[in-house]
Amino acid sequence: MTAVKNVIKDNYNMMLLKDYLREAIKEAGFSHVEISKTPTGTRVVLHVTRPGIVIGRKGSGIRDLTEKLEKDFGLKSPQIAVNEISQPELTSSVMCNRVASLIQRGTAFRRATMWTLQQIMNAGAMGVQITLSGKLRGDRSSFEKHSAGILPRAGHQAQIIVDEDITHIPTAMGYIGVRIRIAKKDRFIPEFELKGVKDEKTLAQRQKEEADAAALLLAKTESEAVKIIAEKIENLDLMEDVEEKLK
Known part of the structure; x- marks a missing residue:
C-alpha cells in the first residue's frame, strides 16, 4: 500500500x-x-x-x-x-492557452475557435479538432465541436500522431472546457496513406499567413501575441456573419 x-x-x-x-x-x-x-x-x-x-x-x-x-x-x-518550441501552432497546450486568453479578453468563443483552427492548419497540421463545452451562450450547458483535415480518433495510431491537451476557462457564467487535438504530419505512420490532400493556397493567402506569423514573432510575451490575434480576429468573417448580411 x-x-x-x-x-x-x-x-x-x-x-x-x-x-x-x-x-x-x-x-x-x-x-x-x-x-x-x-x-x-x-x-x-x-x-x-x-x-x-x-x-x-x-x-x-x-x-x-x-x-x-x-x-x-x-x-x-x-x-x-x-x-x-519551434512551431507553437502545432502544440496543443500552447493553443489551448491562447484560446483561453482570447475568451477571457472578451473575444467570442466561436471566433477564437475558428481562428485557432485556421492557424493550426496553416502551420502544416494533418488535422485538428477543437471541442468547447460548458455554458457557452446561456444558463444551460452545451458543447460545440469543430474539425478540419484528417484526424485519427482511436487506436495506436491516434496515440502516436495526435497531440492533445485540455484547459478550463473561468467566466462569469461558469467554466468553459476547451480540448484541442492536433494530428502532426511529422509523426506520420507508414501504414497511413494520404490521398486527395492538395495545397491550393493562392499567393495572397500565403503572403497573409507569412505576415501573421511575422507579427506574432515580434511579440515579446504571450499577452502581446494574444492581443495581436484578438485584433485580427475582429476582421474574421464567420458563416453567421455572412448570413446576417444577406438578410
Whole structure:
C-alpha cells in the first residue's frame, strides 16, 4: 500500500507543479515539463515558446524558479533546462492557452475557435479538432465541436500522431472546457496513406499567413501575441456573419 501511496503522491505533486508552471511562466508560452532524476539531482526541462522570459536577465528567472521548485515542490537540486518550441501552432497546450486568453479578453468563443483552427492548419497540421463545452451562450450547458483535415480518433495510431491537451476557462457564467487535438504530419505512420490532400493556397493567402506569423514573432510575451490575434480576429468573417448580411 505504501508504494501505491507514493505513486499517488508523486502524480499529485506533478499535477500541482504543472498548474504552477502554467500560471507562473504563462507569458513565456509554457507547453509542458519533463522531469527526470539523475545522480546529481533532478533534471527539469521546460518547453516554452519564448525562452528569454524564463531565463530572465542574467539568469535571474532561472535562479528564482530553481529556488521555488526546491523549496515548495521538494525537488532535490533541480537543474533547469529551457527548450524552445519551434512551431507553437502545432502544440496543443500552447493553443489551448491562447484560446483561453482570447475568451477571457472578451473575444467570442466561436471566433477564437475558428481562428485557432485556421492557424493550426496553416502551420502544416494533418488535422485538428477543437471541442468547447460548458455554458457557452446561456444558463444551460452545451458543447460545440469543430474539425478540419484528417484526424485519427482511436487506436495506436491516434496515440502516436495526435497531440492533445485540455484547459478550463473561468467566466462569469461558469467554466468553459476547451480540448484541442492536433494530428502532426511529422509523426506520420507508414501504414497511413494520404490521398486527395492538395495545397491550393493562392499567393495572397500565403503572403497573409507569412505576415501573421511575422507579427506574432515580434511579440515579446504571450499577452502581446494574444492581443495581436484578438485584433485580427475582429476582421474574421464567420458563416453567421455572412448570413446576417444577406438578410
